[in-house]
Amino acid sequence: MTPNTPTTDPPADARPAGAAVEIRGVGKSFRGRRRTKADRAALHDVDLRIEPGEFVSLLGPSGCGKSTLLNILAGFLPADSGSVAVDGKDVTGPGADRGVLFQSPMLFPWLTTWDNVLYGPRARRRPKAEAAAEAENLLHTVGLADFRDAYPHELSGGMRHRAAFARVLINKPRLLLMDEPFGALDAITRASMQRFLLDLWQQHPTTIVFVTHDVEEAALLSDRVHVMSGGPGRIKASIDVDLPRPRSVEDTETLEFLTLKRRIREELDATLPSLTEVAS
Numbered sequence: 001m002t003p004n005t006p007t008t009d010p011p012a013d014a015r016p017a018g019a020a021v022e023i024r025g026v027g028k029s030f031r032g033r034r035r036t037k038a039d040r041a042a043l044h045d046v047d048l049r050i051e052p053g054e055f056v057s058l059l060g061p062s063g064c065g066k067s068t069l070l071n072i073l074a075g076f077l078p079a080d081s082g083s084v085a086v087d088g089k090d091v092t093g094p095g096a097d098r099g100v101l102f103q104s105p106m107l108f109p110w111l112t113t114w115d116n117v118l119y120g121p122r123a124r125r126r127p128k129a130e131a132a133a134e135a136e137n138l139l140h141t142v143g144l145a146d147f148r149d150a151y152p153h154e155l156s157g158g159m160r161h162r163a164a165f166a167r168v169l170i171n172k173p174r175l176l177l178m179d180e181p182f183g184a185l186d187a188i189t190r191a192s193m194q195r196f197l198l199d200l201w202q203q204h205p206t207t208i209v210f211v212t213h214d215v216e217e218a219a220l221l222s223d224r225v226h227v228m229s230g231g232p233g234r235i236k237a238s239i240d241v242d243l244p245r246p247r248s249v250e251d252t253e254t255l256e257f258l259t260l261k262r263r264i265r266e267e268l269d270a271t272l273p274s275l276t277e278v279a280s
């Protein structure tokens, strides 16, 4: 080692945008409902490495364990076996390094947009002026500067989602976990939220794990699509998305995109039981 070699971790700002994630041999079972029922294996021997700043989707049929894997990454659920590490640290519970967005935007109904966004910094006792300046910036970024005094019930569905984004982003998560965040939105709002997310990710690079049922959404947003199969859940195929960035919703009409979509769909179809299997 030369005398000038640093012996401590680099400062946080010098780290690449977004966390590295290492999932090794993760298994998870849930108790059968009745005492006579056997445990149900939701995940079996899942291995996954996610690079810093990567945008990955978990795509798979209903019940294949996507949300279970996301909840383990978030620290909401413990794995039964294997290990999960974020930036080299084992996940043992929820942490400020991870932000989670669900299908239903998590906002306190009794707080305004402004107070919802500042909830995290206040709970962590961050300096007031600094947090307020960030909240101001973020509300501009998510297009809600004119709605800072509105309550969640006064916002549209898309606006509530954008407010929830601001609320999570102000905590500067290195890993953003998104569980079908646009699943309940109408097609037009969904396309606008996809556009919004692509722009936001360019401005605030971070690692993203995005759960979806939608092949087009996975292909449009991701660097890599991990297709999961069920019974019990595992990663069946990992497909690189080599489409150039920045991308836009209009890119979904190109031949390159349609070819990619077909490839992902074939992998997904191979995870589904045939009709004869379902009937037996």
Ligand SMILES: Nc1ncnc2c1ncn2[C@@H]1O[C@H](COP(=O)(O)OP(=O)(O)OP(=O)(O)O)[C@@H](O)[C@H]1O
Pocket: 030, 031, 040, 041, 042, 060, 061, 062, 063, 064, 065, 066, 067, 068, 069, 213
């Ligand atoms: N808390 C729980 N208790 C018992 N079983 C559970 C629980 N959570 C999930 N499961 C079971 O684990 C399996 C995986 O569920 P999970 O919700 O992770 O799948 P998913 O791929 O996210 O499904 P979907 O796409 O429908 O949301 C399913 O069989 C489900 O019934």
